Amino acid sequence: MKKRYLAMLLTGMMVLGGCRTTAPDPNPAPAAMEAAEPTEAAEPTETAEPTEAEAPTENAEATPTEAEEETITLKEVFGAHGMKAGTGVTAYDLRKKQMTDLILANFNSITCGNEMKPDYVLNQRKSREEGHVVVEYGKDTLAILDWCKENNMSMRGHTLVWYSQTPEWLFHEDFDIAKPLVDREELLTRMEDMIKGNFEQLETLGYIDMFYAYDVINEGWMEDGTPRSCHWYDIIGDDYFWYAFYFADKYAPESIDLYYNDYNEQFKADTLTEFVGTLTDEDGRSLIDGIGLQAHLYTSDDLDQYFEAMDTLAGAGLKMQLTELDVCLGKYQYPDDLNEDTLKEQGQFYYNLINGIFERVDDGRVQMDALTFWGTTDTASWRREYNPMLFDGKFNPKYAFYGATQVKENAGFE
Numbered sequence: 001m002k003k004r005y006l007a008m009l010l011t012g013m014m015v016l017g018g019c020r021t022t023a024p025d026p027n028p029a030p031a032a033m034e035a036a037e038p039t040e041a042a043e044p045t046e047t048a049e050p051t052e053a054e055a056p057t058e059n060a061e062a063t064p065t066e067a068e069e070e071t072i073t074l075k076e077v078f079g080a081h082g083m084k085a086g087t088g089v090t091a092y093d094l095r096k097k098q099m100t101d102l103i104l105a106n107f108n109s110i111t112c113g114n115e116m117k118p119d120y121v122l123n124q125r126k127s128r129e130e131g132h133v134v135v136e137y138g139k140d141t142l143a144i145l146d147w148c149k150e151n152n153m154s155m156r157g158h159t160l161v162w163y164s165q166t167p168e169w170l171f172h173e174d175f176d177i178a179k180p181l182v183d184r185e186e187l188l189t190r191m192e193d194m195i196k197g198n199f200e201q202l203e204t205l206g207y208i209d210m211f212y213a214y215d216v217i218n219e220g221w222m223e224d225g226t227p228r229s230c231h232w233y234d235i236i237g238d239d240y241f242w243y244a245f246y247f248a249d250k251y252a253p254e255s256i257d258l259y260y261n262d263y264n265e266q267f268k269a270d271t272l273t274e275f276v277g278t279l280t281d282e283d284g285r286s287l288i289d290g291i292g293l294q295a296h297l298y299t300s301d302d303l304d305q306y307f308e309a310m311d312t313l314a315g316a317g318l319k320m321q322l323t324e325l326d327v328c329l330g331k332y333q334y335p336d337d338l339n340e341d342t343l344k345e346q347g348q349f350y351y352n353l354i355n356g357i358f359e360r361v362d363d364g365r366v367q368m369d370a371l372t373f374w375g376t377t378d379t380a381s382w383r384r385e386y387n388p389m390l391f392d393g394k395f396n397p398k399y400a401f402y403g404a405t406q407v408k409e410n411a412g413f414e
């Protein structure tokens, strides 16, 4: 089966070398957690496009053995647990055949890395001309949507209301940053137009049926249990959360699950569990369907603590997805050396993480219909200095891949 991979696997090389240099820090200080927050500077597409030169150096040890004769793919392994296997892509990723081959073989769900964020889809000139928010997808967004359609991919929408990668002009009178900020009523109108405009674009252009989930709000809460200060919150007030879901529920088709998505979720479980319970309409019907756990993790993270957070969040009775999974070698700001030991440790981490998730999905503790990795190869990752993905820069599977696919004997265990 999956002969497509076999050749790749047989020539697959792993990166070898030194040893782990940092200790796990299961309790990062709040400052570190805040600093760990993803920034635009780290965006995959905003940075230099990955080149071959950036690929990790290969050492001459072919890892795959006969066991890989039975090469498995993520989508099959996840499918056996009723889950889609997803990855984040950029328009750039899709220009490389080796990358698309890998994606097509392994994944059946796609999230746009950047191309459906507000700064990509809001049109300032037309918003000014028409006097209301205009959503219009550009060529990169359409390129990904078309590719997904041609390849029968399911899609997660990412993202609507966010403090980051949202143009400043959206918050100013006449869509002009030289003018004052708008008031609450106007910003609520703009929020509604933005949400409505996105779903209308998808419908009009014929893409809506691909979508099964959508991030309505991204990163709205802090680790200390307070709402993040941002224009949405500062101008509208704390009911901006409710309105975002109210509008999304109003304009999204039933078939699309509406998600709240956040990072450092293992430190926010109580806050988020309480929060999602407030998102109901006047009849008590929930306006939200799921909680998205970004899962930007480190091999130094405490998996028991992570599972505890998942179990707490499951108590909200909603669906849950890992939406941006990557597991960095080392800890925040201290990448481990890339070597045989650290790669094995990463393989084990992926194995244990996915294993714990499958257990929870199978016994019904957690309702998870998809898990998305935030990219495919190390060199195309936004955290490439930590080598967090399942495949190396030469498109070869790492121990991490075998961990994620539950092939324990190749996942780096001794």
Ligand code: GLA
Pocket: 038, 039, 042, 043, 044, 113, 158, 218, 263, 294, 324, 382
């Ligand atoms: C956050 C966002 C993603 C992306 C990453 C960095 O996790 O949700 O869309 O911007 O940061 O790549």
